Amino acid sequence: MNRPLDRRLGWTWWTRNGSYFRIFLREATSAFILAEVVLFMLLLHKAGQDAETYLAYRDFLWHPLMVVFHLVALAFALWHTISFFLIAPNALPGQVAGRRIPAAFIIGQQFAGLAAVTLLLFLWVAWVGAT
Amino acid sequence: MSDTTIQLEVFRYRPDNGGPTFQSYEVPYHDDWVVLDALNYVKNYIDGSLSFRWSCRMGVCGSCGMQVNGEPALTCAAFVRDHMPGPIRVEPLVNFPVERDLVVDINGFMEKLDHVKPYLVRDDEADDLSAEYLQTPTQLDRYKQFSMCINCMLCYAACPVIGRVDEFIGPAALALAQRYNLDSRDQGKNMRQDVIFQNEGIWECTFVGECSEVCPKHVDPAGAIQQAKLEGAVDYYKRLLTPWARRS
């Protein structure tokens, strides 16, 4: 009799090796990014209320334990950034107007963009804080 | 003959003899042996009942794919020396139904290949069978990478989405669809896109990317699928914004 055996990868596929696990971490960055977005949304909410309420929330956000969380979230956010930039050349069409764009160029451009946006944001906030 | 030996732990399954088991074989070690050589040694000198597929033993036919120490690999390209001191665990490709020992059922895969019409489609074919369709090196370069596939199915064994959705067309077939869609001589793009722009086409894929990691021919099916997604999204909005446009 013909009785084929079922050997499909189950839900634990991401534990099979290191590269699966890195992909799992990449997908998990979304949980930390969502958490930071919600915390920021609440900061905007408190900004619309009186100074005391706002500062109480800000001090919670800046509590040492929360800062530890922010640093972990930052590590995950950077993993999203790096993994996204590194796979972008594969996800884009190989040719633009009949020419191959070198992957290193695409990756470099993205990191340049990241640096520019980050610097602008820093300067803007520091400027408002200093004046 | 060398004195060194290496242990092979081979997956055995015979539907009539109960569940699967692992069977150990001691085979001689040779510097230049690949796992397939070791399996053939078992078959020829130790246990003739072991079943597995192979043909070219040079990475061209794509029939010798198995899990070698848990990773999908062409056994004719996986050197025994890279797995010293052993043991080497040899299993059939995961995600496929196992027929017997190391032999898997490839019918589902063959059907998926069929779905994407992996051949040049011409509207005008009936008119002139002797017509030539010229192509520039630049046009060839657009799809060449995606045409290197040998249908070894390693990418299907590496894909967690295949393990979850039986109908998912999967890496090799989607890369092949892209290979023909990007071919300047082809006119079947719209028909293929009807298939690959379904959920069970490209949209089940979450860019795990392991298919491209294991591919022995550097086809990069994961890249092909993401490029198709970009085209799919553009096409989706085109259809949304111009519902009156007629499409064959």
Add this chain to the structure above:
Amino acid sequence: MSGRSHEPLFWSLFVVGSVLAAVIVPALILVTSVFGPFGWRWFADAFTHDGIRDLLQHSIVRLAIGAVIALIAVHACHRLRHLAIDLHAPLPAGLIGVLAYGSAAAVAVLTAIFLALV
């Protein structure tokens, strides 16, 4: 089979959100929640009650923040949806979708309201 998918709608928003998340979220975390508590004067002063109101003073700034937050929320929720599916979450796929994009929509709408009230 099932006909052409509507996934491109969500996927395209996801990709735009991915780009924004990649270039903005690290800086956002540093600026709002790390530099201040580490005692960097300018950044601490930017997040006093007056400071944040100054930051949000221009309506163009508020508009940009609202759009960016909405798209990053879609990015994160879309990815969480697919992570849940890839981990074989024992829920109907439709329900996971409603939960995911519902959350993203809630974040987008609430952010818009909060920004309007500053």
